Amino acid sequence: MTLYSVISEGLASRRLPMMPITAFGVLAFLLASVGVYAIFASMVAAREEEFAVRMALGSPRRAIVRLVLQQGAGWLAVGLAGGVLGILQVARRRSGRLAQVANHYSGRITAIDVNKPRSSSSRFLSLALILLSRLHAGGGTAQV
DSSP, X not given: OOHHHHHHHHHHHXXXXXXXXXXXXXXXXXXXXXXXXXXXXXXXXXXXXXHHHHHHTTOOHHHHHHHHHHHHHHHHHHHHHHHHHHHHHHHHHHHTTSTTOOGGGTXXXXXXXXXXXXXXXXXXXXXXXXXXXXXXXXXXSOOO
């Protein structure tokens, strides 16, 4: 019996429940992606006449696209902030119920490790926040 087969047999009981969890996670991600697309599409469709007026008055297409993306980025930031706060709250409440897990781990998220400020996920988050602040620095309206 090889070491690989011993490890594989030992992890088999953990691997089976992870398959449906992963499938549901992928399904949730796809549904969320479709939902975000639908929200953007409805935002743009509701303001179609406004965009036509802006273009008739000489606003370039780039400015209108920038306006839509700025407003969408604002809603995206609100959603991400709410999601992160929700994860932290659930982690704080669940940490006392896990055996042999100290409460000081409740502030740790798998994707964003607050204890390692130089991790790639925190760099990505910092870059995203910088880009978001740059987008909002333009005043939030397209130039006409």
